[in-house]
Amino acid sequence: MKKRDLTKKGNIILFPDLDQRYLEKGLEAVQDRDFQEAVSFLEKAMEINPDNSEIKTGLVLSYYELGMLRESKLMAKSMLEEGQGDYLQVLDLYMMILVQLHEYDEIVSTIEILLEDRHIPAGKMEHFSKLLDFSRRMAALSDTAEEEYVFEDIGTDKLELSAIHDQNEMMLLAAKLEKANIRPYIEEINEYLENLEANPFFQSMLLNILKEQEYDKPICIRKLGREMTVVPERLDDIRFHKQAVDIKSVLKDQLEHENPVMLENINALLERHFFLLFPFTLEGKTSAVWAAAYHSIVQEYYGMGAEMGEDLPTLYHVSFDEVEDAKALINRLEEISYPNM
DSSP states (O other), rough: OOOOOEETTEEEEEEOOOHHHHHHHHHHHHHHTTTTHHHHHHHHHHHHHHTTTHHHHHHHHHHHHHHHHHHHHHHHHHHHTHHHHHHHEEEEEEHHHHHTOHHHHHHHHHHHHHHTTOOGGGGEEEHHHHHHHHHHHHHHHHHHTEEEEOOTTTOOOOOOOOGGGOOOHHHHHHHHHHHHHHGGGGGHHHHTOTTTSSOOOHHHHHHHHHTTTTTTOOOEEEETTTTEOOOOOGOOOOGGGGHHHHHHHHHHHHHHHTTTHHHHHHHHHHHHHHHTTTTTTOSSHHHHHHHHHHHHHHHHTTTTHHHHHTTTHHHTOOOOOHHHHHHHHHHHHHHHHHHHH
């Protein structure tokens, strides 16, 4: 029988198809939204097979989700230049990255080239035309270094918030409103914030913009079956809310040295949920109970099994029933967060 050849890379002998194994593990981690783990596997795969477009696409998405926008941008740009991967998928990711980086000049030049070369399909023409128009205005504002923005920045007298269901459109509008005077649209924004059927993430985006623009009038917000009247400028920063800080502190005591990667993933999940809930918080349990519940859920994401979580109530000095109740709520938040985004 003929022996299978091993692949050599430098002085290291690699097993056959090792890059595919790393790729499969990386894509599984992407599906589980464990992007730190995904990057670890995909970067190993890319070391072995640097020209694989599937590996690169996974890395673009994972870098983006981890907030590594510069790395994500460079990877996506090189893929577009080399014609690698699903062109429209990579292009959409690249545009989202540029919006997050506020690199509007590059958006304009990229779309103008695509239009000139007729590389945009008819079904995407309206989307890219809107993005081009928005980016031109934002680039012009940056060039003139204007400090105050007026009604014309948005280019419409009505936002039609309830008609927006696409994630990209939400992000684009939020980016516009961050740079504009939001007050001419306050009545429509109030209506959206009071709508229990509204997208809770988009509600949080709008409320956070009101806070950043120091809006000082009371507004009512209804989401996830709860209701609250707040003055946006007085709200705590989402990133430094006392309850979130307390829960992270409890988790840090248990995991900082034992498993820092898991701690990072738990904190990312916690931050996403606090953004989803904003301005509400996790109710009815102590920080120790919530910490144990998040620890348990992320352990299950890691495939450690329910038996691994049975010792957590003892570790955090809380009751098993309390942790299970908290996990039920966290799972409901997960069910809400993925479909809406």
